[in-house]
Amino acid sequence: MGAPKQKWTPDEEAALKAGVVKHGPGKWRTILKDPQFSGVLYLRSNVDLKDKWRNMSVMANGWGSRERSRLALKRMHPTPKHGESSMLSTYSQSDDELVDARSLDPSGGSSPNDGPMRSIMRLDNLIMEAISNLREPGGSNKTSIATYIEDQYWAPPNFKRILSAKLKHMAATGKLIKLKRKYK
Amino acid sequence: MGAPKQKWTPDEEAALKAGVVKHGPGKWRTILKDPQFSGVLYLRSNVDLKDKWRNMSVMANGWGSRERSRLALKRMHPTPKHGESSMLSTYSQSDDELVDARSLDPSGGSSPNDGPMRSIMRLDNLIMEAISNLREPGGSNKTSIATYIEDQYWAPPNFKRILSAKLKHMAATGKLIKLKRKYK
DNA sequence: CATTAGGGATAGGGTTTG
DNA sequence: TCAAACCCTATCCCTAAT
Known part of the structure; x- marks a missing residue:
C-alpha cells in the first residue's frame, strides 16, 4: 500500500549525522539542501531525515523507548543581555498556587506524557x-x-x-x- | 532546535472561539489582550491564535467521515475483553462544531447540555x-x-x-x- | 516597529512493513 | 513480534505585505 521501504545506507546515515553536526538537529530541510549532503540524501525527504534521526537517537539512548529520545540532545544557553527588561519583585509569599489551565483539567486532553x-x-x-x-x-x-x-x-x-x-x-x-x- | 508542541486545551479552544465571536476573526492581538480571555490564553501569541483558528476552520469545513471511521476502528482493537458498555460516550463527545461556538461561555466549565x-x-x-x-x-x-x-x-x-x-x-x-x- | 495572512517546515503520535 | 521506515497533521516558523 505505502511506498516500498528504502533502507538507509551507511553513507546516508553518515551524511545525516554530518548534517546534524553542521546545521543542528531540526534543520532537516537545510541539511537536505546543503550541496555537501544532497548528493547522498537526494532520495530522502526532510521528514525522512527527521524520522531517521529519531530512530538513531533512540538507539543511542540505550535502546529505550522512542519517547525518551528527547533527552539525547543538550541545549545551549543564549547569553543573557541586560538591557530593558523589567524588574519584578514578589509581593506575597502566599501559599495558594496559581495553576494554569493545562494542569487544572484532568479530563481535557492532558495525558501524563509531556514534559x-x-x-x-x-x-x-x-x-x-x-x-x-x-x-x-x-x-x-x-x-x-x-x-x-x-x-x-x-x-x-x-x-x-x-x-x-x-x-x-x-x-x-x-x-x-x-x-x-x-x-x- | 524545533519547538515542543503545546497542545491546545479545550478551554483554550473555547476561549479562542468566544474571542472570535466577540472581536471577529483576524483581531488576534485584541482577543489576546481582552481580560475576558487573557486568563486562559496567556500562554499563546497572536500568531498562535491565528494558526489555531486556521486549523479549526479547516476542520469545520471539509472533515468527512474518513478520519472518524479510522479512529473509531482503532478504538476496537486493543483489549477485547469487556462487554459493550465502554463504547458509550468517550468518543462522540469531542466533536464540537464551529457553529456552536457562538453560544459558548468561555469562563464556564464544560457541561454539555445546559446551553x-x-x-x-x-x-x-x-x-x-x-x-x-x-x-x-x-x-x-x-x-x-x-x-x-x-x-x-x-x-x-x-x-x-x-x-x-x-x-x-x-x-x-x-x-x-x-x-x-x-x-x- | 507591530500585526496579520499565508506558505512551508517541524514534532510527535500513529501506522505499516520486512 | 518488533523495530525501521513511513504517514498524518497540529503546531510552530518565516516572510511579505500593510
Missing part, C-alpha cells in the same frame, strides 16, 4: 525560587530569572516566551509588583 | 456590562442595552424578545433598578 506541561505547572514555584535565591535588591528582572531557571533545570526551546507570558500574567493578577516598567 | 439556560443566566452579566459601559445618566433603556449587547456579541434572532422578557422580570423583582442605580 513541557510539567515545567509549566512548576513555573510559579520556579519563579519564586529564582527571585528568592537571586536576592537581587529591588527584585529580579526577567532575564536573570530566565537564566537562573535555565541553569538549574532543563527548559524547552520556547521557554523564554512562556516565562515572559507567565510573568505578565502574574503581574496582571497581582502576584508580582511591577517596579520599573509596566507590562501590557 | 439555553446558561445563556439566560449570562444575561444578567451582559445587561450589567451594558449598563456599566454605556454610563447613561439615569440608567439605560431597553433599546440601548439591546444595541450594546448585539454590537459586542453575537445574539440569536429572537434576542430582543428574550432580553425584553428578562428585563421585565428583573424589573418586577427589583433587580433592574438595583442594577441601574449601582452602575449609574
